[in-house]
Amino acid sequence: xxxxxxxxxxxxxxxxxxxxxxxxxxxxxxxxxxxxxxxxxxxxxxxxxxxxxxxxxxxxxxxxxxxxxxxxxxxxxxxxxxxxxxxxxxxxxxxxxxxxxxxxxxxxxxxxxxxxxxxxxxxxxxxxxxxxxxxxxxxxxxxxxxxxxxxxxxxxxxxxxxxxxxxxxxxxxxxxxxxxxxxxxxxxxxxxxxxxxxxxxxxxxxxxxxxxxxxxxxxxxxxxxxxxxxxxxxxxxxxxxxxxxxxxxxxxxxxxxxxxxxxxxxxxxxxxxxxxxxxxxxxxxxxxxxxxxxxxxxxxxxxxxxxxxxxxxxxxxxxxxxxxxxxxxxxxxxxxxxxxxxxxxxxxxxxxxxxxxxxxxxxxxxxxxxxxxxxxxxxxxxxxxxxxxxxxxxxxxxxxxxxxxxxxxxxxxxxxxxxxxxxxxxxxxxxxxxxxxxxxxxxxxxxxxxxxxxxxxxxxx
Numbered sequence: 253x254x255x256x257x258x259x260x261x262x263x264x265x266x267x268x269x270x271x272x273x274x275x276x277x278x279x280x281x282x283x284x285x286x287x288x289x290x291x292x293x294x295x296x297x298x299x300x301x302x303x304x305x306x307x308x309x310x311x312x313x314x315x316x317x318x319x320x321x322x323x324x325x326x327x328x329x330x331x332x333x334x335x336x337x338x339x340x341x342x343x344x345x346x347x348x349x350x351x352x353x354x355x356x357x358x359x360x361x362x363x364x365x366x367x368x369x370x371x372x373x374x375x376x377x378x379x380x381x382x383x384x385x386x387x388x389x390x391x392x393x394x395x396x397x398x399x400x401x402x403x404x405x406x407x408x409x410x411x412x413x414x415x416x417x418x419x420x421x422x423x424x425x426x427x428x429x430x431x432x433x434x435x436x437x438x439x440x441x442x443x444x445x446x447x448x449x450x451x452x453x454x455x456x457x458x459x460x461x462x463x464x465x466x467x468x469x470x471x472x473x474x475x476x477x478x479x480x481x482x483x484x485x486x487x488x489x490x491x492x493x494x495x496x497x498x499x500x501x502x503x504x505x506x507x508x509x510x511x512x513x514x515x516x517x518x519x520x521x522x523x524x525x526x527x528x529x530x531x532x533x534x535x536x537x538x539x540x541x542x543x544x545x546x547x548x549x550x551x552x553x554x555x556x557x558x559x560x561x562x563x564x565x566x567x568x569x570x571x572x573x574x575x576x577x578x579x580x581x582x583x584x585x586x587x588x589x590x591x592x593x594x595x596x597x598x599x600x601x602x603x604x605x606x607x608x609x610x611x612x613x614x615x616x617x618x619x620x621x622x623x624x625x626x627x628x629x630x631x632x633x634x635x636x637x638x639x640x641x642x643x644x645x646x647x648x649x650x651x652x653x654x655x656x657x658x659x660x661x662x663x664x665x666x667x668x669x670x671x672x673x674x675x676x677x678x679x680x681x682x683x684x685x686x687x688x689x690x691x692x693x694x695x696x697x698x699x700x701x702x703x704x705x706x707x708x709x710x711x712x713x
Contacts, residue, residue: 254649255643255645255646255649255707255708256448256646256649256650256653256703256705256706256707257527257705257706257707257710258448258523258527258528258703258704258705258706259448259449259450259523259703259704259705260448260449260450260701260702260703260704261450261523261550261702261703261704262425262427262490262701262702263424263425263429263661263699263700263701263702264425264490264699264700264702265417265421265422265424265425265661265697265699265700266388266389266390266417266419266421266422266425267387267388267389267390267417268388268417268552268554268698268699268700269344269388270344270552270564270700271307271308271311271344271348271554271561271562271564271698272307272308272343272344272345272347272348273344273564273579273626273633274305274306274307274562274563274564274565274579274582275305275306275307275308276621276624276626277565277579277580277581277582277626277633277635278300278301278305278306278581278582279624280581280617280620280621280624280626280635281300281580281581281582281583281635281639282300282301282581283616283617283620284581284613284617284635284637285298285300285581285583285639287613287616288601288602288605288613288637291605291609292601292602292604292605293601294597294598294601295597295601296585296589296594296597296598297585297586297587298583298584298585298586298639298641299583299584299586300581300582300583300639302582302584302647303562304560304561304562304563304647305562305563305582306562307554307561307562307563307564308347308348308351308562309351309561310554310556310558310561310562311348311554311556311561311698312348312351312352312355313556313558314416314556314557314558314561314696314697314698315330315352315384315386315416315696316328316330316352316355316358317557317696318384318414318416318695318696318697319383319384321695321696322383322384322413322414323383323384326383327357327359327383328357328358328359328383328384329359329360329361329377329380329381329382329383329384330349330352330358330359330360330361330382330383330384330385330386331360331361331363331367331368331377331382331384331385331386332345332348332349332360332361332362332363332385332386333363333364333365333368333385333386333387333388333389333406334362334363334364334388335365335388335389335393335397336364336365336366336397342362343625343627345362345388346362348360348386349361349362359380361377361378361380363377363378365397365401365403365405365406366401366402368382368385368405368406368409369405370404370405370408374412375405375408375409375412375414376405382409382414383414384414384416385406385409385414385415385416386416387406387415387416387417390422390425390683391419391422391679391680391682391683391686391687392680392682392683394406394686395682407689410686410689410690411689411690413690415690416696416697416698417692417697417698417699418690418691418692418695418697419686419687419689419690420665420687420688420689420690420691420692420693421665421687421692421697421699422679422683422686422687423665423668423673423677423679423683423687424661424664424665424668424692424699425488426487426488426676426677426678426679427452427485427487427488427518427520428452428454428487428518428673428676428677428678429664429673429676429677430449430450430452430518430520431452431453431454431518431676432664432667432673432676433445433446433449433452433660433664434446434449434450434451434452435453435461437664437667440663441660441663442656442657442659442660443656444652444653444656444657445653445656445657445660448653448703450520450521450522450523451463451520451521452518452519452520452521453471453518453519454487454517454518454675454676454678455471455472455475455484455511455512455517455518455519456471456512457470457471457472457512458470458471459471462474463521471519472508472512475504475508475519476504476505476508479498479504479507480498480499480522481498481521481522482498482519482520482521482522483495483496483497483498483499483519483520483521483522484496484497484507484508484511484517484518484519484520485517485518485519485520486514486516486517487516487517487518487678488516488679492570492571492572492573494514495571496510496511497522497570498522499522499525499570500570516678523704525548525570526706526710526711527704527705527706527710528548528549528550528704528705528706528710529546529547529548529549529706529710529711530546530547530549530567530595530640530709530710531544531545531546531595531599531709531711532544532545532546532547532567532599532636532638533545533598533599533602533603533610533637533638534547534636535607535610535611535614539607540607541607542602542603542605542606542607542610544599544603546711547567547568547577547636548567548568548569548570548571548572548577549565549566549567549572549580549640549704549705550565550566550572550702550703550704550705551563551564551565551566551640551702551703551705552564552565552566552700552701552702552703553650553653553654553700553701553702553703554698554700555654555657555658555698555699555700555701556658556696556697556698556699557658557694557695557696557697559651559654559655559658560650560651560654560655561698563582564579565579565580565581565582565640566578566579566580567579567580567636567640574628574633575628575629577634578633578634578635578636579633579634579635580635580636580639580640581635581636581639581640582639582640582641582642583639583640583641583642584641584642584643584644584647585641585642585643591641591643591707591708591709592708592709594641595638595641595708595709598638598639598641599638602637602638610637613637614637617635617637618632618634619632621633621635640707640709641707641709642707643707646707654701657699657701658694658699661699662692662693662694665691665692665693666693669688669691
């Protein structure tokens, strides 16, 4: 991607979430933009309605293609399975159920594992045959659920290959695969996939090669010497749990000791904070004034067999998470204005607006978020009044990147099935059994890449 800097930090292949959030952020962002234009002349023309800013239709098409592959043109009953005790994304799935139910010939249900049963050799949900099940939890969650209730219907659904995403995709979420991409397979995969994968090594007492292919005799010692430019992550972690970053944690020796003791870690080259940071006019700490704050950002790319389906744009601290920040509206720049100038003009307009009108807009947007059910842990999800900007060139490059990543993921899955990546992908025997029982092989599914990308607004241009 010539127009996009940075790297993907994670791939998620089982239970990717957030696909229902961006559309609401777009609605709120568009409302905030109108309120801003009513008060200040910004001098930038934006489009909030690009199809890639609403991934939900593409997710729905993927599920329906999965049904057609398995059942042809027969009646559709999509079951969206949710994990007991995990309420945060139930509303998102409810919206997808409503969207699917609005389509001719489609029935969709939101269900718990206990709602499933097996009759006449088929899987049923509350009396109606389930033709495809969209399931959002990994094998460890399945084993945990199985301790309390019968998961035989889920096992039967896996056997019949009606689960989306196929559980065979789980090994692709292991960050140890990034070692293969930046090492032994770098000449065999797409240039864009390799270029946007940070140097990664499975963390252990071992010999390997460094970011410049230099020999490393003892990886932990090398990590300690180069700590400020590195990050230690659980190979199967998410939401920032268990991460030790050289930019944030000063005691390298203690971080290394804990990672080695826990096992299951990778070490990665730290993506420079400036690359995925964006300046945005925001209330100063303590309130009473506006300031130019540099938020960390990420861009979740939703990818299917049809290609790129959309985004989830988040902002926050390190790591980026809704709790530490929120979700940022996206907008495509219309007209010939240079990218950096557009960012500066919007920030200047927000600063000119002043603190009190700014907070009035923010409070109105928060009220609208509550009305729309745009909440996380009982509070409105915050959005920034300055949208994250993209150009058509950015979108074209991201689409090409997504297409290549999908192709490379198919290659990596096959190599794992052949046993060629067992030294890098460390999953439990239970997870191996689940994954072996339902291969993916590029069938209709949804995977995501969380990108720490820069588009031209980062501090160092």
